[in-house]
Amino acid sequence: MSGHSGYEMEDCVEALRGALASHGITLPSLRVDLPAFAGDYAPPMGLVALGNCNTGTARRLVDALGGRGVWWEVELAARGETVRAVRREVGARYGREAELCVAELLNNVVRHVGEGVAARVRVRAGGAARRVRVEVIDPAVGALPVLVVARGDDESGRGLALVDAVALAWGIEVRGEGKAVWFEVGVV
Numbered sequence: 001m002s003g004h005s006g007y008e009m010e011d012c013v014e015a016l017r018g019a020l021a022s023h024g025i026t027l028p029s030l031r032v033d034l035p036a037f038a039g040d041y042a043p044p045m046g047l048v049a050l051g052n053c054n055t056g057t058a059r060r061l062v063d064a065l066g067g068r069g070v071w072w073e074v075e076l077a078a079r080g081e082t083v084r085a086v087r088r089e090v091g092a093r094y095g096r097e098a099e100l101c102v103a104e105l106l107n108n109v110v111r112h113v114g115e116g117v118a119a120r121v122r123v124r125a126g127g128a129a130r131r132v133r134v135e136v137i138d139p140a141v142g143a144l145p146v147l148v149v150a151r152g153d154d155e156s157g158r159g160l161a162l163v164d165a166v167a168l169a170w171g172i173e174v175r176g177e178g179k180a181v182w183f184e185v186g187v188v
Contacts, residue, residue, distance in 0.1 A: 024176030025061055071132075072123040077116045078109040078138070086121055094123060094132050097166050097185040104159040105136040105145075105181050113140040122180075131168060131184040139178035 017030055030050055072093060076082040083106040091099025102121060109119050120137040147160045163170050167183035 020061065021176075025057055027057065027061075073120065075118065075120045078106060078113070078119045079115055080110070083107060083110060090121070090123065090134065094134070095185065098123075098132060098134055098183075101163045101167055101170075101183045101185065102134050102136065104163050105134075105183070108145055108159055108181070109136060109138045112143050112145070113138050130187045132187055133182055133184045135180040135182040137175075137178055137180045141174050141179050144172055144174075144179060145181055 013030060017027075020027065020030075027050060072089075074086060074089070076086060083103060086106060087099050087103040090102045106119065106121070109117060113119075117138055117140070120135075122135045122137065124133045124135075145160055147164060149161070160170075163183055167185055170181070170183035173180045173182065
């Protein structure tokens with residue numbers, strides 16, 4: 001790479017920034033840092049500073065670069081019959097715990113975002129920890145789920161508590177495509 005100008009380095013960073021943005025990834029420290037990172041390279045060569053991101057961004061970056069493949073993904077209109085079909089498919093592929101949790105998250109989309117809203121279920125390998133990660137993605141970033149304590153006579157409010165009890169981990173990520181509510185269970 002020696003002999004590249006500062007302009008070429010900036011152009012490269014802009015191209016990387018655009019490619020990552022197409023996957024909903026923004027890295028605040030993505031920049032060319034000529035003076036601090038010049039090291040053994042002859043000026044005007046520098047290095048690209050890449051990092052300072054949260055774990056959600058790091059996971060999306062790994063996925064975008066092909067570090068973990070999507071095992072299974074489906075887009076659906078969130079309705080009772082599609083929730084049932086996806087729940088059964090996830091259960092058959094990834095086990096009862098994944099089936100139970102994905103049903104709760106998809107039912108939350110129907111109830112709190114709206115029946116028929118476009119949603120996506122994405123299942124990924126969990127890496128060395130031997131986990132399956134399931135994401136339920138919908139466009140409503142203003143309707144974030146909240147873990148509540150339901151009283152004995154409440155008719156709802158137990159879905160996330162169930163996910164919290166069954167899953168190894170779960171969380172919420174706001175992305176360019178909306179929000180992803182995810183959980184991880186052990187590999188079956």
